[in-house]
Amino acid sequence: xxxxxxxxxxxxxxxxxxxNFAAAPRIANQACQLRAPASNQPQFSSGLLAFTNAMMxxxxxxxxxxxxxxxxxxxxxxxxxxxxxxxxxxxSWVNDIGKGFPNExxxxxxxxxxxxxxxxxxx
Numbered sequence: 001x002x003x004x005x006x007x008x009x010x011x012x013x014x015x016x017x018x019x020n021f022a023a024a025p026r027i028a029n030q031a032c033q034l035r036a037p038a039s040n041q042p043q044f045s046s047g048l049l050a051f052t053n054a055m056m057x058x059x060x061x062x063x064x065x066x067x068x069x070x071x072x073x074x075x076x077x078x079x080x081x082x083x084x085x086x087x088x089x090x091x092s093w094v095n096d097i098g099k100g101f102p103n104e105x106x107x108x109x110x111x112x113x114x115x116x117x118x119x120x121x122x123x
Contacts, residue, residue, distance in 0.1 A: 005103045006033050006058045011083050014065055017075035021088070033058040034081055054092065057108040065108050067094045079110060088113045
């Protein structure tokens with residue numbers, strides 16, 4: 001069975017460092033899909049940090065989302081998902097999936113931040 005393009009059934013807001021969640025996001029209402037990594041996938045790590053509770057964000061190809069390896073600021077984006085809540089994630093790692101094929105899309109590894117109260121409304 002051929003791999004198909006993911007369904008982007010949610011929207012998220014993408015903020016760039018320094019994060020000002022009270023201001024307008026750099027990218028608003030970006031189509032996306034949030035999913036947990038499969039249980040058979042390895043843990044994600046970045047430098048000395050290992051992310052055991054990381055989430056995967058799937059996005060349409062060429063979406064402008066940045067991890068901490070993007071010069072010149074070398075600081076990752078933050079994602080608010082679902083839009084309108086206080087649920088915030090930091091982007092740890094970004095890569096393309098299926099590059100050059102019709103099912104191409106972008107994947108970002110997210111780590112939830114302790115940057116606000118419980119999401120409102122409760123999802």
